[in-house]
Amino acid sequence: MLKCLRMGKQKVGFTIDPYHGFVFCFVVFVGVVSNTDLTMTVFEFSNNIRIDLEDYPPAPVTWLTATVDTVCSLLPCNDWRESFGVQDDPWLSMRVPSLKEARPELLSYSQFCHDTGLPQTSASSLYQYAFETPSTTLGDLGNQSALLATLAVLIVLRLVKSVLLPLFSSYGRKAGRLTHGVQWEKDNEERIQKFGEYVYRLLFHSVISIFGILYFRDTEWWRREGFNFVGTKSLFENYPEQSIAPSLAWYYIVQAAYNADAMISLLEISFDVQFQNPFAKSKSKSKFQSPVAFRWSKNVRGDFSEMFVHHIVTNALCFGSSICRLNRTGSMVFLLHDVSDVPVDLSKLANFLKWKVTTVVFFATMTLTWMVTRLYLLPFVIFSAALRYSHYTMQTGMDPMLWVCYRHFFYVMLSVLILLHLSWFTMFIRMFLTLVTKNECHDYSEHKNGEQSHLNASTTNGSSVGVKNGKKKTS
Known part of the structure; x- marks a missing residue:
């Protein structure tokens, strides 16, 4: 049982039912064992591309190195592999590329206006960019323009x-x-x-x-x-x-x-x-x-x-x-x-x-x-x-x-x-x-x-009834 927050005199929490835990494990297990691709280390595609993952680190190792690399990118410790002497380790030496580097760049509004020659202050150019142009930065919720649009829709x-x-x-x-x-x-x-x-x-x-x-x-x-x-x-x-x-x-x-x-x-x-x-x-x-x-x-x-x-x-x-x-x-x-x-x-x-x-x-x-x-x-x-x-x-x-x-x-x-x-x-x-x-x-x-x-619970717990001056007092 997982016990969570305590707020005031009332306990705020939830439990993980063992039955639900079993169902969760069962779903994941069936999904994994029924799919042979997850146990494969070599993938061959129709365009004659062959990828061998045998020498790649397991997922938990990539999570660790990606987390350390992300933290060290904000701190002066980008050479942590050299500091700990693991730069030659076949697993720890492999870096997980950032998503920004791996994805193609989406079209920004300023670049759109530059390419089309339309003024940025024009309502028509803004409309064309938002509703008629594919693969703009509005398609990435991690982008500032998409976040602002989401915030505006949320307010509406x-x-x-x-x-x-x-x-x-x-x-x-x-x-x-x-x-x-x-x-x-x-x-x-x-x-x-x-x-x-x-x-x-x-x-x-x-x-x-x-x-x-x-x-x-x-x-x-x-x-x-x-x-x-x-x-x-x-x-x-x-x-x-x-x-x-x-x-x-x-x-x-x-x-x-x-x-x-x-x-x-x-x-x-x-x-x-x-x-x-x-x-x-x-x-x-x-x-x-x-x-x-x-x-x-x-x-x-x-x-x-x-x-x-x-x-x-x-x-x-x-x-x-x-x-x-x-x-x-x-x-x-x-x-x-x-x-x-x-x-x-x-x-x-x-x-x-x-x-x-x-x-x-x-x-x-x-x-x-x-x-x-x-x-x-x-x-x-x-x-x-x-x-x-x-x-x-x-x-x-x-x-x-x-x-x-x-x-x-x-x-x-x-x-x-x-x-x-x-x-x-x-x-x-x-x-x-x-x-x-x-x-x-x-x-x-x-x-x-x-x-x-x-x-019944609301009547019992939601109000405490006392008597004062012949009247019911409810809190």
Whole structure:
């Protein structure tokens, strides 16, 4: 069991279920042993290029040397190999090239204006650069211009959200009042607020899914013959010379901004922040207390641990795949998540309003979509393609040290996503069993012990009741 943060008098943490740990190990093990390419040391390509990795160091050694080289590039210790006498070691002497050196340079705005003769202050030149020119710096989220664009989109999303959420919540309030009466409205303020959040999520996921399906359906890497996806090899062929279309660059920017906002929103609804005097007297033995106290919010999700890890991994994959120019693979992962999130949002909206028949219909649709996208396409198409074809990145001259060093990062991140999807799928099974055995609809991702249990806990733990002057005192 992994015990984490302690905040104030409440323990904030999560546990790693042994069953989930076993599933994670099983997924990685099956992926590794079923793929012969990972045990190969010699790769031969159709263009008569032959790469022998027998003399290359194992991945952990490359991680060590790359880390030391990165630190020493900031400090006056670039000759650390000579200082420790390992300059002739066959493994430690090999350097991992920087990603900046290994990737082709993308077109900057100033270079674009210089090449086209357009003024930098012109709106038309800015539009042509951003929306009509492929392989610009907007296609790399590690670039300053792409980061600024992502920040701008994030601010816009936050502003739009601040306007739409109260509006959507008011619709939920009216729908709940018409369906269940005034008393239901008074007893379900938390449910009404979350209703607005999920309408917003449904709107975003629907729009971005429609765009993704229309844009990517004719791309080479989504090509299939029947149920066999035969185009996934093109995810890594001609790397890193693959062109980044303007639509793909902006698709990534919007996804990065939305996922950053989702992380911020998760923390906002999960914690109550209180500022306090660090030198005030307290019951604790310490004379000093933290100036900021964190408490679980009453709106915290039941699957906070899973969702928090999911956001960390998603953001890491988003920026990592963009910086490493693996935009095609990343776009496939994004599209699968967005499509499968649409029925999730619909089922949550129906369950919040306690429309049982509608909830069951959307729940069945959600389960089927989840199985196809996240439990089949992600592990057996995308993850499998990464395991089987990622070495094609060396076909066009990329230094093999980069493949040896960085590929495991993406393998592990994708494995964690698959683990989380399996974890949520077990929640779906539990919801189904509760529906069959008790004829009740419970969203265990919102309340792990059931909604009625959550209400009882809120009444018991959320308020301490005392009597003073004949009146109840609530804190």
